[in-house]
Amino acid sequence: MFEQLKLTYDFSALEPHIDTLTMETHYGKHHAAYTNNLNGAVAKLPELAGKSIEDILVNLGAIQDPALQTAIRNNGGGYYNHNLYFAILAPGGSKAPSGSLLEQINTDFGGFDALKDKLSALANGQFGSGWAWLASDAEGNLRASSTPNQDNPLMQDGGKFIPILGIDVWEHAYYLKYKNLRGEYVKSFFEVVNWDEVAARYRAVSGR
Numbered sequence: 001m002f003e004q005l006k007l008t009y010d011f012s013a014l015e016p017h018i019d020t021l022t023m024e025t026h027y028g029k030h031h032a033a034y035t036n037n038l039n040g041a042v043a044k045l046p047e048l049a050g051k052s053i054e055d056i057l058v059n060l061g062a063i064q065d066p067a068l069q070t071a072i073r074n075n076g077g078g079y080y081n082h083n084l085y086f087a088i089l090a091p092g093g094s095k096a097p098s099g100s101l102l103e104q105i106n107t108d109f110g111g112f113d114a115l116k117d118k119l120s121a122l123a124n125g126q127f128g129s130g131w132a133w134l135a136s137d138a139e140g141n142l143r144a145s146s147t148p149n150q151d152n153p154l155m156q157d158g159g160k161f162i163p164i165l166g167i168d169v170w171e172h173a174y175y176l177k178y179k180n181l182r183g184e185y186v187k188s189f190f191e192v193v194n195w196d197e198v199a200a201r202y203r204a205v206s207g208r
Contacts, residue, residue, distance in 0.1 A: 002042070002053060004035050005083040013091040017188035019177045027086060030172050034078030034150070041071040048072075053080045057152070058159035077150030081131060084166050088201075093194025100140070100208040101199040108142045115144070116190055119167060122146040123186045129170040134198070135161035140206035164201040165193070 004027075011023040042048050045068060048056055057076055063069040096112055097105055109115040115134070122144060123132035130148040137143075143161050145153060153161040167189055174185035202208065 001039050002035055002079055004031055004079075005086050007086060009089075009091055014089060014192045017191045018089070018174075022172075022174065022176045025176065026168075026172055027082075030170075031078070031082040031086070034075045034082060037071065037075040038079045041068055041075060044068060045072075054154060054159070054162075057154040060155060073155070074150050077152055077155070080154070081150055081152055081163075081166055081168065084163055084201075085168050088165055088194055088197045089192050090194035090197065091192065093192070094196040094199075095191075095193075097195045097199055099199060100206075101195075101202045104136075104140055104142050104202075104208070109144070118144045119165075120183070120186050120190075123167045123169050123189075124183050126169050131169060132167040133163050134165040135163045136202050136205040137161050138206060140202070140208045162205045164205065165198050 007027065011027070012020040014023065038053075042056075045063065045065075048063075053076055056072060057080060060069055060073055063072060096102075102112065105112055105115050109118060119132050119134060123146070126132060126146045126148070128148065130146055131150075131152065132146045133144065133153055135143050135145065135153040137160050143153070145161075147153070147155075152166070153159075153163050167186060169182060169186070174182060178185040178188075
């Protein structure tokens with residue numbers, strides 16, 4: 001059975017950038033629903049028993065039942081994406097990348113500010129609900145991208161690129177505080193990213 005990431009901080013800890021009510025609703029309602037619905041769908045597919053969520057999402061095409069494949073795509077994506085999202089946020093976390101992650105950001109994007117500009121443009125430019133991503137391959141190359149709905153890079157290119165940072169731009173992530181000002185939310189998101197956690201995920205993917 002898949003379980004929600006356990007938060008290491010209080011719902012109010014990301015104030016004023018992400019408000020308490022949004023956290024209560026986002027984590028306690030939306031993320032919980034994705035997790036429950038994923039478990040319900042997986043229970044109908046015994047061939048998925050014991051598989052990791054990453055393996056399931058990379059191999060969505062192996063699910064023969066169209067309705068269950070859609071349920072796994074939407075809820076499995078929502079589960080995985082939100083576990084990542086809440087894991088990389090922290091009050092008082094590292095405000096900028098360092099070490100090998102920063103070196104690769106400099107190589108692939110021309111600097112940290114340029115990366116933030118790129119991710120912000122992807123997040124703000126995503127039509128409707130979706131995500132902006134920073135992902136790494138096994139060689140340590142970085143890619144910035146966006147996806148609709150609860151899709152993520154694991155569902156593309158055979159899972160070559162693995163997300164290490166995700167910006168949720170579904171309205172439930174920001175509308176209670178920021179209303180239609182998605183750009184203000186995206187700007188505030190970078191105030192609560194823990195780049196040490198992003199770097200740890202980069203090392204796990206690339207070994208660097």
